[in-house]
Amino acid sequence: MNATIIQAVNDALHEEMGNDEQTVVFGQDVAESGGVFRATEGLKEEFGGERVLDTPLSEIAIVGSAVGLATHGFRPIAEIQFSGFLPPAFDQLVTNASRIRWRTRGELTAPMVVRTPYGAGVRALEHHSESLESIYGHVPGLKVAIPSTPHDAKGMLISAIRDPDPVLFMEPKHVYRSYREDIDEGTYTEPLGEAAVRQEGEDLTVISWGAMMHQTLEAVENLADKGVDAEVIDLRTISPLDKETIVESVKKTGRCVVVHEAAKTGGFGAEIAATINDEALMYLEAPIERVAGFDVPVPLLSMEDYYIPPPPRIEEAIKDTVAY
Amino acid sequence: MNATIIQAVNDALHEEMGNDEQTVVFGQDVAESGGVFRATEGLKEEFGGERVLDTPLSEIAIVGSAVGLATHGFRPIAEIQFSGFLPPAFDQLVTNASRIRWRTRGELTAPMVVRTPYGAGVRALEHHSESLESIYGHVPGLKVAIPSTPHDAKGMLISAIRDPDPVLFMEPKHVYRSYREDIDEGTYTEPLGEAAVRQEGEDLTVISWGAMMHQTLEAVENLADKGVDAEVIDLRTISPLDKETIVESVKKTGRCVVVHEAAKTGGFGAEIAATINDEALMYLEAPIERVAGFDVPVPLLSMEDYYIPPPPRIEEAIKDTVAY
Amino acid sequence: MDNSPQSISPPSVDVGVDPISQGDVEIETYQVVRPDGSFDADRVPDVDDEALRDLYRWMLLQRVYDNRATKLQRRGRLGTVASGRGQEAAIIGSGFALSQDDWIFPYGREAGALLMHGLSMRDLLLYWRGIEDASKMEGANIFGMAISIGSHIPLATGKAWGMQLAGEESIAFANLGDGATSTGAFHEGMNFAGVLDAPAVYFCQNNQYAISLPFEKQTNADTVAQKALAYGVDGIRVDGNDVLAVYNAVSKARERALEGNPVLVEAVTYRRGAHTTSDDPTRYRSEEEVDEWEKRDPLERYQAFLEETGRWDDIDEEAIREEVEEEFSAAVDAADEFEERGIEEIFSYLHEETPPELQRQLEEFRELLEERPDMYEYIETRPKG
Amino acid sequence: MDNSPQSISPPSVDVGVDPISQGDVEIETYQVVRPDGSFDADRVPDVDDEALRDLYRWMLLQRVYDNRATKLQRRGRLGTVASGRGQEAAIIGSGFALSQDDWIFPYGREAGALLMHGLSMRDLLLYWRGIEDASKMEGANIFGMAISIGSHIPLATGKAWGMQLAGEESIAFANLGDGATSTGAFHEGMNFAGVLDAPAVYFCQNNQYAISLPFEKQTNADTVAQKALAYGVDGIRVDGNDVLAVYNAVSKARERALEGNPVLVEAVTYRRGAHTTSDDPTRYRSEEEVDEWEKRDPLERYQAFLEETGRWDDIDEEAIREEVEEEFSAAVDAADEFEERGIEEIFSYLHEETPPELQRQLEEFRELLEERPDMYEYIETRPKG
């Protein structure tokens, strides 16, 4: 089946709701209208109103009740319409979702997924463009997954739903429909916590995730002609972090560029740089470059494209790093 | 005047409420009872019930109304009783406080302070021990200040109140009363955004902030006998970060240990390591060590002391780094 | 003592526990002009004829503005647009009751109220084009637009608190939808206002939907107005398609607020258009329903009132319409002439003083743009989501 | 058209806008036994004598437990403790109305209700000692303690939703204070429950204070019960010092909840002790007030009822007290015998499968403890804040 990311998400939901009767999908506008991005289209028709529900405009209640429901043997799959509206529910993530197993010493668990489209580039209003993955990645007990391809979107979402612990599933909405690929029919999983090496290379390691993977691959391709042989890692999961893949690669190449859309300071690029410093410092032949969003809120739509690192910015960083 | 940190905070509030009639102090239990840690003691008596108020149990309203009040020419100084109860108001910080100037292109501003005691070690209940500074430090437009001494607590708090933009002021409650020093009478300020070199040295740079400064200094002192000549930096402000002081020091010493209480992964130590990597990689003679909390919630009181990095842990990291 | 299970059966006789439920509260929906155009003469506000005509003009302006903005969006010349179609009486009746000193906290659909409050139409259009500079809401007491639903309620409470402390004779006026009433921010902001006796009016345009969610699923409460009781503040429910009723209700609310009683006003109305230009309402509601509400058109109802009272003849509807169409065209021209600032715009106005790292990011970006002018091209042509 | 200021004056005649306010709702406080011991015979629940005696026993247990726990804390052998003194009728009357299948969401003061629900006293003490292992609430349908006030309300809603989906005949029962009603989590959780028809009872022990904040400043609403109207759910206000009244009210609420009507119950009571062992209530309230409420002691009132109805003679108060004191002592002994797990405890139970980095942190820490056994000493003797 040839699918976009959004179709792959929809397919995964259909699959796993079919596989597991304990799954329940809810959020704003997910049932009657099939979601503002159509991620949940057709679910209500297929699985009925008990398992596919529209909720009030209540992010706290969406996340909090998902925790309660999960402890009762269900598998809630909640949608937060845009990741910019997840902060109202931040407390429920930190205080409850991530800690229920911990707080009750395993007596109660919260196998739940919070899906949310993140990132800029769709010409939307304020608060519709955030990338706060590093904040969620700092919350112990919370997994944070960010697919970049249709195949991964489907396989990782199914894994997330099956995960025994809470997973924040951040979907790169900027590329929801921009790229297609053939994905397997039926049920399959892609593991959480394992990065994917998208391309092997010797000159440097380029690490990215989510929507920025595509910009990154474009930049790498542009430089391939110019003789730069990059290894490209798609991180796929922010937490837990696949250190091994990163460290092995940088030990081989000795150079690294990290690309992300979130603001640079305190972004997840910092953790990657620190990790490489911890475990492969003496292999480094150049500073790790972070190509990232600026330390500002994402600009309104007229200027947002200046905010998102475009391939030329990535290319320059790669060139500098290789030439260092 | 010989004062503890909590007394210095109280003194700063008295000073600046006396200096500036537009200041308003509010939060839970700050007026009648003078605050659960007595930080606001005597303020209501001196400045009256209009300017010193108890609020309902509403963190969203405390932070959100502070923003509204600040845009009207006032200087709100809000207290969040424990930093573990700041997450419910996270959205107001991100969505409003940090962005009002930005959103209105300078037409409206939010000169406000949110004070909150943070950190573990006081044998309190769950959610009373968090250190989430790296999360707040990743929010563009929000300053994050963390004093470690009575002198700084007073001077930095006065600066925070006078700052034209929102400041999250995190107070190291574990050492609220553990250390005293002579502080100046009257009004003085200590700048935000400038780290302090607590001790000069040649062998390595040790960086910390808040309550962990004291553990760090103790470790450094223990090793001084053993011939380790450490330079010690008290970061004082997480955001904006004083890169210069850090980078200069590491260029000199070539080695660095960062000590913080927050969970290691995605903690602010990562940003410091990444910054050093950016600007002083080639000076590094050893990996930057992060001595940090484990990637778990702070344990309940019976085991919390195992969580907080004790001097021996810091000493070993320093020794390893120096010997590397 | 044993930890014996609670095993006894519940009281089998009627022991007289009688819960309160919403049926116990009577909530009237205040009206002046009935849908058929007949009206309650005692309730006609004591304002001059010009004001009564102005109300019509502003409603028509709102309608024309919404039509034109929607069309402009379709041609790709505005970003997402949220129309007030169907809500003209609520928007204009409330805006008309305010004083220039009051602060409006907008949430998106209230173009007419903002223009009335002093915002230029050019700036409003630029705002929907995502031009940072227009967010100033220059020259008017208008707060930044609350795109995060409900997040502005505590801000309005804080602003009203400031007015109270400063001893001013003005109010904070928050516009919100029915959806917003389900947010924690609404709750905490309203409750705090009640405690503070803050001079604030929270004006909920209950347009029956939050995107696809009908009001019955937004809350089990029959009305928004009754939520006032949770905060010990006043509640008013008004026919939101009756501009005179809304005007009276908000005037009353404003008066109460200035006396230290915050008020929650629910204007019962209907969003006749799509949620925004990216929404397709046929997915979740019937045409019959839309038709039903079209019959309660606020402009027609008010026109009937004006005809009935002999004022309609003084109104040259075609002339107003033309005037407004021209105003809109002129505003678009002015907006088109707006020259965006350079990339500094992105780095400005976040801090009073730009911190060194951000300054450096700006400079590096500037240099890069010089080195790689192809970046402009890339940025302009990149796929837009 | 000009953007003319809204300058017209407000309607000067009375146009009939009549806001609803809380005075319009009548809210009765349900009672069975009056403070003087007289009672309404029709309202005495139809339960057997043993149950009526048990109610007394449990209340006495709560009182003894609170006394002893407070003393234990003073001797440094418990962490912070929150006592239920004065709230015994609310705690016990509500707990007694539940079924073992119901899930309790505790917030801290309800020792008796938790013990009644199957928790062992040893575990409860260990919990207050900050022993991770005791947080299991083993063997009872008790959720983790909600230390972050109000944060558990959406959890209870979700749990009740699960019960509903599973077709079970049980409810989620959340304990909360008056302070919790001001949180956004309360609002969103209650409102969602209303929409879902979730089988949940939210039991608010309005003990007049949230630490130092008196109820009048917590909200401008006269009662907590009326907040139910904001959600279209049922509200019950009950004398929280009247154990039979509470029992009846919660039984009724439970019945309603099982029928798909979530209920907010307000039990009007008083926190006679300090907020917790770290609080000094003399800073914010008068002795007279405390004395006033001491006169409404729930145990004495219930004793008067038992005497009046000839049941007191069957109760050997001294024997119960002794029994409970012994139970407490035994629980302390058992708690003292509890052997804490090693440092793995810190690293366990956060994930089903410990991720590699955390595993490594554990191992490194283990090695370090071996290398530097002085760390134990340091940790034990460090200043405790």
Ligand SMILES: Cc1ncc(C[n+]2csc(CCOP(=O)(O)OP(=O)(O)O)c2C)c(N)n1
């Ligand atoms: C906190 C938050 N959650 C979700 C959204 C996405 N969203 C935008 S408008 C809307 C519905 C708003 O409904 P309502 O408050 O009734 O206002 P209306 O659009 O009907 O005027 C939603 C869910 C948002 N903007 N903010």
Ligand SMILES: Cc1ncc(C[n+]2csc(CCOP(=O)(O)OP(=O)(O)O)c2C)c(N)n1
């Ligand atoms: C979200 C949150 N904010 C603040 C606190 C600090 N705090 C602990 S108990 C309490 C008061 C609670 O009052 P109430 O809900 O009435 O319960 P009570 O203690 O009176 O039984 C406060 C403010 C907290 N635990 N959680």
Ligand SMILES: [Mg+2]
């Ligand atoms: Mg609506």
Ligand SMILES: [Mg+2]
């Ligand atoms: Mg209370």
